[in-house]
Amino acid sequence: MADSERRQRGVEMMKKVYAGKVVTPPPGVMPFSDLMLEQLFAEVWTREALPIKERRLVLLGVIGALGEKDTFQIQVRAALENGELTGEQVREVLITLANYAGYPRAAGLIGPTEGTIAAVEKEKSG
Amino acid sequence: MADSERRQRGVEMMKKVYAGKVVTPPPGVMPFSDLMLEQLFAEVWTREALPIKERRLVLLGVIGALGEKDTFQIQVRAALENGELTGEQVREVLITLANYAGYPRAAGLIGPTEGTIAAVEKEKSG
Amino acid sequence: MADSERRQRGVEMMKKVYAGKVVTPPPGVMPFSDLMLEQLFAEVWTREALPIKERRLVLLGVIGALGEKDTFQIQVRAALENGELTGEQVREVLITLANYAGYPRAAGLIGPTEGTIAAVEKEKSG
Amino acid sequence: MADSERRQRGVEMMKKVYAGKVVTPPPGVMPFSDLMLEQLFAEVWTREALPIKERRLVLLGVIGALGEKDTFQIQVRAALENGELTGEQVREVLITLANYAGYPRAAGLIGPTEGTIAAVEKEKSG
Amino acid sequence: MADSERRQRGVEMMKKVYAGKVVTPPPGVMPFSDLMLEQLFAEVWTREALPIKERRLVLLGVIGALGEKDTFQIQVRAALENGELTGEQVREVLITLANYAGYPRAAGLIGPTEGTIAAVEKEKSG
Amino acid sequence: MADSERRQRGVEMMKKVYAGKVVTPPPGVMPFSDLMLEQLFAEVWTREALPIKERRLVLLGVIGALGEKDTFQIQVRAALENGELTGEQVREVLITLANYAGYPRAAGLIGPTEGTIAAVEKEKSG
Numbered sequence: 001m002a003d004s005e006r007r008q009r010g011v012e013m014m015k016k017v018y019a020g021k022v023v024t025p026p027p028g029v030m031p032f033s034d035l036m037l038e039q040l041f042a043e044v045w046t047r048e049a050l051p052i053k054e055r056r057l058v059l060l061g062v063i064g065a066l067g068e069k070d071t072f073q074i075q076v077r078a079a080l081e082n083g084e085l086t087g088e089q090v091r092e093v094l095i096t097l098a099n100y101a102g103y104p105r106a107a108g109l110i111g112p113t114e115g116t117i118a119a120v121e122k123e124k125s126g
Numbered sequence: 127m128a129d130s131e132r133r134q135r136g137v138e139m140m141k142k143v144y145a146g147k148v149v150t151p152p153p154g155v156m157p158f159s160d161l162m163l164e165q166l167f168a169e170v171w172t173r174e175a176l177p178i179k180e181r182r183l184v185l186l187g188v189i190g191a192l193g194e195k196d197t198f199q200i201q202v203r204a205a206l207e208n209g210e211l212t213g214e215q216v217r218e219v220l221i222t223l224a225n226y227a228g229y230p231r232a233a234g235l236i237g238p239t240e241g242t243i244a245a246v247e248k249e250k251s252g
Numbered sequence: 253m254a255d256s257e258r259r260q261r262g263v264e265m266m267k268k269v270y271a272g273k274v275v276t277p278p279p280g281v282m283p284f285s286d287l288m289l290e291q292l293f294a295e296v297w298t299r300e301a302l303p304i305k306e307r308r309l310v311l312l313g314v315i316g317a318l319g320e321k322d323t324f325q326i327q328v329r330a331a332l333e334n335g336e337l338t339g340e341q342v343r344e345v346l347i348t349l350a351n352y353a354g355y356p357r358a359a360g361l362i363g364p365t366e367g368t369i370a371a372v373e374k375e376k377s378g
Numbered sequence: 379m380a381d382s383e384r385r386q387r388g389v390e391m392m393k394k395v396y397a398g399k400v401v402t403p404p405p406g407v408m409p410f411s412d413l414m415l416e417q418l419f420a421e422v423w424t425r426e427a428l429p430i431k432e433r434r435l436v437l438l439g440v441i442g443a444l445g446e447k448d449t450f451q452i453q454v455r456a457a458l459e460n461g462e463l464t465g466e467q468v469r470e471v472l473i474t475l476a477n478y479a480g481y482p483r484a485a486g487l488i489g490p491t492e493g494t495i496a497a498v499e500k501e502k503s504g
Numbered sequence: 505m506a507d508s509e510r511r512q513r514g515v516e517m518m519k520k521v522y523a524g525k526v527v528t529p530p531p532g533v534m535p536f537s538d539l540m541l542e543q544l545f546a547e548v549w550t551r552e553a554l555p556i557k558e559r560r561l562v563l564l565g566v567i568g569a570l571g572e573k574d575t576f577q578i579q580v581r582a583a584l585e586n587g588e589l590t591g592e593q594v595r596e597v598l599i600t601l602a603n604y605a606g607y608p609r610a611a612g613l614i615g616p617t618e619g620t621i622a623a624v625e626k627e628k629s630g
Numbered sequence: 631m632a633d634s635e636r637r638q639r640g641v642e643m644m645k646k647v648y649a650g651k652v653v654t655p656p657p658g659v660m661p662f663s664d665l666m667l668e669q670l671f672a673e674v675w676t677r678e679a680l681p682i683k684e685r686r687l688v689l690l691g692v693i694g695a696l697g698e699k700d701t702f703q704i705q706v707r708a709a710l711e712n713g714e715l716t717g718e719q720v721r722e723v724l725i726t727l728a729n730y731a732g733y734p735r736a737a738g739l740i741g742p743t744e745g746t747i748a749a750v751e752k753e754k755s756g
Contacts, residue, residue, distance in 0.1 A: 044665070165291045565691020
């Protein structure tokens with residue numbers, strides 16, 4: 001595959017994964033971003049054996065266990081906007097985290113997650 | 127709910143989660159096991175808003191991120207035996223872990239996971 | 253045990269663990285909170301074989317190792333208000349964390365922890 | 379304090395912490411061991427504001443959260459041999475870990491910990 | 505070595521490690537700081553077998569994997585000010601973290617790290 | 631770049647990183663291995679801004695902090711065989727880990743690491 005085609009494929013996949021909200025620097029400006037587009041989005045997320053929703057559930061487990069609070073909200077928002085999970089199901093993810101990654105990891109996520117759920121519900125009904 | 131009913135509910139749910147293979151000590155012998163049955167299985171896994179398959183995908187992400195290799199195999203085996211995931215999809219979980227929890231976490235899981243996939247496929251075809 | 257009794261037991265234990273400062277939503281509003289009260293506080297913290305102080309020391313080790321800074325302060329404050337630990341002993345917990353969980357985990361806790369110690373001392377003398 | 383005095387202090391403290399079972403290489407042979415004796419044991423564990431039992435409870439939380447299974451058993455054995463914790467209390471530490479560091483971390487510790495409790499009880503009654 | 509000499513050695517090493525910017529409380533005021541100076545800086549960083557630059561690279565890996573964002577910036581700033589790493593090389597450290605500790609750990613470090621690189625470059629050219 | 635060229639570049643880089651000892655399945659047989667070669671080795675390790683030795687030091691910090699004992703030995707062996715680090719310097723990496731990721735993480739690495747150092751020294755002198 002030509003490099004430009006590969007990049008384009010990454011940009012399109014990233015839009016699907018993040019529900020359309022994507023800003024990427026031009027090629028060559030920021031190597032981290034180039035690799036993320038050309039490897040992670042063009043060649044990992046595009047693998048069809050595991051659909052986006054299923055891959056994201058694994059991801060929510062990983063990010064929750066790592067305690068990366070900001071990234072967790074970005075993924076929750078995308079899952080809600082894409083209609084992959086309902087607000088109630090996102091709350092179940094937190095309950096699962098409390099039991100499998102421990103209460104301290106989950107506790108810090110409750111406030112921001114409720115905020116994200118409320119914001120997306122408002123946008124959808126707005 | 128009466129305590130004995132709650133426990134029974136936990137045992138039944140645990141069988142569903144682990145594809146029927148469950149040995150539990152009698153009540154009162156091992157407090158850790160009592161709590162696991164009466165809380166985790168009777169009152170968390172039974173919550174229907176997130177089906178078993180979806181909850182397990184979150185779990186595979188958590189356990190993979192924590193690097194708990196033995197527990198990971200137990201969950202992979204159950205997912206395969208329950209028909210929630212194919213072998214190919216389990217391999218996608220490892221690829222997701224490599225990118226989101228880092229190559230070292232995923233690398234140590236490849237050998238045992240391939241072993242589990244092969245063992246379950248043999249049992250199913252046997 | 254009836255469900256309402258179990259919940260009441262959880263609320264009372266939670267008050268002991270957090271030195272009286274507890275706000276909980278009514279039953280059925282927030283499943284995460286229901287489970288925390290009915291499982292973690294009603295059925296784990298009430299286990300008398302390990303007194304609150306000893307269980308909290310284990311907890312401070314866990315939360316420190318996980319790097320959950322906000323939750324750590326909540327536990328430190330409760331331990332000080334309950335008279336389980338002195339300010340000097342809380343500082344020893346940080347020294348222990350530096351050696352057993354690494355300096356980076358402990359370093360970020362020093363500022364907030366000194367703030368918590370000062371605040372509680374002021375309240376007690378005020 | 380003279381260097382040899384400092385080292386001697388570390389060796390003596392290490393014996394207390396590990397219930398008398400200590401083998402250390404001669405000074406200068408293994409820098410890691412020198413630092414562990416002269417810093418960790420001579421200058422951290424000797425700090426009297428937090429007694430050995432309390433420091434070890436923090437430590438069990440840290441090691442449990444990190445998932446270092448072998449080191450966890452060494453500490454459990456020492457706590458039991460020193461009479462700091464009973465077997466029942468060690469089991470409570472595991473229950474605490476399950477809730478605060480997640481079930482996967484605690485689950486892998488149950489088998490070896492029961493083995494350690496049984497071994498120490500046999501030695502004590504033997 | 506006399507205690508005051510040891511402390512002085514720690515202060516001097518700490519200045520080298522942090523590119524001259526060091527404020528330390530007087531001896532005896534804050535035990536955590538005393539131990540950090542007398543152990544970590546006087547007796548670990550001074551070990552010449554591994555030069556500062558090499559030890560810091562290991563450290564950046566550790567702190568990145570732990571996700572300690574503030575501490576990471578302090579080390580990046582020191583590495584840049586000491587001329588151990590260029591801005592481009594710091595960006596490579598983030599790319600390495602994305603692959604070996606997972607994208608979520610690295611993603612949260614990009615913004616602050618670019619800020620640190622820009623600030624140091626401005627100071628140097630200013 | 632053509633796909634076959636990219637893969638070939640990955641195989642060659644992997645040989646440099648692992649001191650020549652590399653077995654890879656043919657393309658298409660194992661997707662995880664394909665991605666590791668074509669992304670991690672062909673496009674990350676080949677980035678010249680951070681030489682192999684420096685990237686590996688970051689990596690040793692990450693893997694040590696994660697507690698991935700087997701992977702740590704593979705990297706130590708490669709660093710020794712490539713002449714990037716001496717045995718004495720590898721021991722300093724462990725001392726750094728003890729202080730920055732905590733003693734429990736480093737303690738479990740000492741035995742296997744000494745074994746790896748001894749094995750490589752024997753091979754080199756043999």
